[in-house]
Amino acid sequence: MRQRLAALAALLCLGAAKPVLVPDVSDSQVQIVYSFTGAELLLFGAILYPHGRQPDHPADVAVVLKGPTQSILVREKQKVAGMWLNADSARFRSAPTFYAIASSRPLSQLVDQRTAAIYELGLDSLQMSPASGAEPAEQARFENGLVDLKRRSGLYVEDSHGVAIREGALYRAQIAIPARVPVGRYVAETFLIQDGKVVAGAVREVDIGKEGFERFVTLAAHHWPFTYGLVAVALSLAIGWGAGALFRRN
């Protein structure tokens, strides 16, 4: 809210020469409970131009929702002695756990490769920091493999017509969050793009976390593993014994 007021104030008082984005998300807290089967997140907002004048060429908007980054090891299967086994591997120090981008037009029409790389716009432009030592061709092979894998499980998404802009001033994009989404603090970035340049950007945070029973179970399994194991065994024994006793009586 304060950020938005500041943006408005900047606009009204100083008459800034650059446009400003006023973004928001439908939900800054996505809660994973027992019935969670995924969610839809709405990223929307307004584009404020200096003096309220819209440019002759309408600007475009790209919206990115990015999960926390992880250091990961990608393994590749190869055929060895008639069987498919993990043979080769590559390490990436900062692969996002989740990455969804929506834009008002295909990204290739909006920005050149260099700009895309700077702002990490698009699945081809993710900066995953591969561990040193690998050849560029091999890195690219593993990167493509990773993106393809994540894309199929719905964790990496690119939607080239996912942002709708109304009257050149209001934009909205819907991003699907799959059920197997990793938890953590996400950032929702919005970029205003004009003539191949990013002219304004804004960031919002989204927390995705387990709540209630799911949260309790996850915490218990992690912080009190021995007790958790004992409870699992006890419950299992109780149900098994109970079912046996029930059927024996009938």
Next chain:
Amino acid sequence: MHIYLPIAGLSVNMLVIVLLGGGVGLLSGMFGVGGGFLTTPLLIFYGIPPTVAVASSATQITGASVSGVLAQMRRNGVDFQMGGVMVAGGILGSGLGVLLFRLLERLGQIDTVISLTYVLMLGSIGGLMARESIATILAQRRGEKPRRMARRHNPLIAMLPGRYRFYRSGLYISPLAPFLLGVLTGVLTVSLGVGGGFVMVPAMIYLLGMAAQVVVGTSLFQILFVTAATTLIHAVTTEAVDIVLALLLLVGSATGAQIGSRFAMTMKPEYLRLMLALIVLAVAVRMAIGLTWRPGELYSVELG
């Protein structure tokens, strides 16, 4: 009806899991096997991460075997001395197994080793069972009396040092033999999520030469304690026990087992064994296909 599994980190259809448990329970009631060798692969085919499938399947087997153990105890079918030695071996085995599991996980070969072990183990046991049951069925068709095998233990067992009298089993053998057998099943339980009954029971009959009336009870007794210990070991080391998944499976299997055991009474045992052999072989073939055909996804990701 979907439910989110907190440890597996994904949402599954509750009905599918309960029915899966029910189907496996039905078979285990019919054939007197734990069914872990079916549960784990089926969960993996359904998309549950292999480690979670293995760990939670062990938890489910604890619950699935408890009423069987109690029933066997009532009819005096458990050799507690033999069982105790096997449990001790089993706990040691699951401790060793988890180290092996971790090592293979680091090397990235755990999935391959799991599949390969399943193929070899289920293939050989399924093949032996099929051959034996077909021979019995054919012999009966020809009207021959089934040959009874002389009950005696393997010469290898007799070579082991130190002897102890196991009265209920009718054996005077080295406790090392059941101990080592326990170690082997412990390793299998922790790494494959199976109770190990389908290895244990033939070994107890053909290797140790135990009295038939205590074989199933003692095997169940060992499975109960070793799977419980395995759940604890997995909970502490891999943190992969999904309590929700295990309990859903158990609700299905506890019901299925009761129906299965009633159904089994109406069928001839050699036909039951042949059916089980075919199911075991089918799982082995499915696993072998998974190993040798080009997989749909060549890449996999792990933290590190």
